[in-house]
Amino acid sequence: MATMKDIARLAGVSTSTVSHVINKSRYVSEEISERVNRAAQELNYAPSALARSLKVNRTKTIGMLVTTSTNPFFGEVVKGVERSCYHQGYNLILCNTEGDNERMKASINTLLQKRVDGLLLMCSTLEGERIDVFERYPDIPVVVMDWGPMLFTSDKIQDNSLRGGYMATKYLIDSGHKEVGCITGPLIRHQAQMRYEGYKRAINEAGLDFNPNWIVEADFECEGGYEAFNKILSKGKLPSSIFVCNDMMAMGVINAANEKGIKIPEDVSLIGYDDIHIAKFMSPSLTTIHQPKYRLGKAAVETLLKKLEKETEEAQVVQLEPTLVERASVKVLNQ
Structure with a gap:
């Protein structure tokens, strides 16, 4: 050479x-x-990119950690991150944690040793975690995406899940439904808890009763939605509507309902959350809360680059607002 x-x-x-x-x-x-x-x-x-990076103390590389999931939500966010990195002249190193705490910490160490300029973290296992390695690299900016309280300094990009949960439930109520169930995500996760809090706020505001048989905690995956719907069904009468706290679980609900000969929305109305790309191709097409996934990724990269350029010293919280997408899975009862 x-x-x-x-x-x-x-x-x-x-x-x-x-x-x-x-x-x-x-x-x-x-x-x-x-x-x-x-x-x-x-x-x-x-x-030599390596020689140049040593000279200017920049590698023009960003590291990203993401939790494995069958949920295409993560892929759609990563697409926003990757495209934004490309437009800004940065490379992206993506690490998959497989939901494993030790693998997550090992991946963080690897990325820091490879001299990435900054880190994007989208790992549910980070909630409530103290990552000691960050204390040894105080100059490496960290942006956390879409998760709850952290025990280390970082900027944060998040969806307003409280408002989204409220919007979803209120839409069902405004459509004439007085029986509104809820299939939540794992309530140890901040976003799942906030969506459930939004549900409860809308129910209380409308003066409706809580029926514990219609509220089931699941896992944000298709199988969880499938099992949760069957659990509600096993306890007796179905509600006229269900807020399912993400679209993947809603897919599982639709599958379980089809197996039992229960029609959506004729027998039970559904509203999901996330608005993943395939939501509009489900049968029926899914009414859902749109989470701005591409903008979530883009905002994370922009926030990280601002930190790298020392445009701001304080930890920032950027909150993206959800919107309602009306499709065919909710029956209007009050017309």
Whole structure:
């Protein structure tokens, strides 16, 4: 592999002159610059990204940790992150934690050793965790995406899940439903708890009764929604509507209902949460709460770059607001 010394020898100039031409760090006459560039081309010289990163103390690389899930929500967020990195001239290293705490910590160590400029974390296992390694790298900015309280300093990008849960439940109530069930995510997770709190707020505001048989905690996956619907069904009469706290569980509910000959929305109305890409292709197409996944990824990258450029010192919280997407899975009763 050719070096700057090889180029200097072929062009008949000093190594420092070659460095100034290639790095554009000082004015060099047009005639000499042309000689250097021609020599570099002849020798197939490729500048070392590692050497340059050591010189400027930047690798133009961002590390991202994400929890494994069958939920395409994560893939849609990663797409926003990757595209934003590309437009900003950064590379992305993606690590999958498999939901394992030790693997998560090992991945963080690996990314820091590879001298990433900053970290994006989208791991539910981080909630309430103290990550000691961050104390050894105080200059590496960290942005946490879509999860709850952290025991380390970081910027945070989150969806307003409390408002989203309230909007979903209120939509069912405004559509004439007085029987509203809820299939929650795991309530140890901040976002699942906030969506459930939004549900309770709307129920209380409307003066409706809570029926514990219609409230089931599940796992944010298709299988969890499937089992939760069958659990509600086993306890007796179904409610006229159910707020399912993410679209993946709603898919499981639709499958379980089909098996039992229960029609949606004729027999029970459903509203989901996330608005993943396939939600509109379900049968029936799913009414849901849209979470701005691409903007979540884009905002995370922009926030991290602001920290890298020292535009702000304080930890920032960026909250993205959900919106309602009406499709075909909710029957209006009050018309």
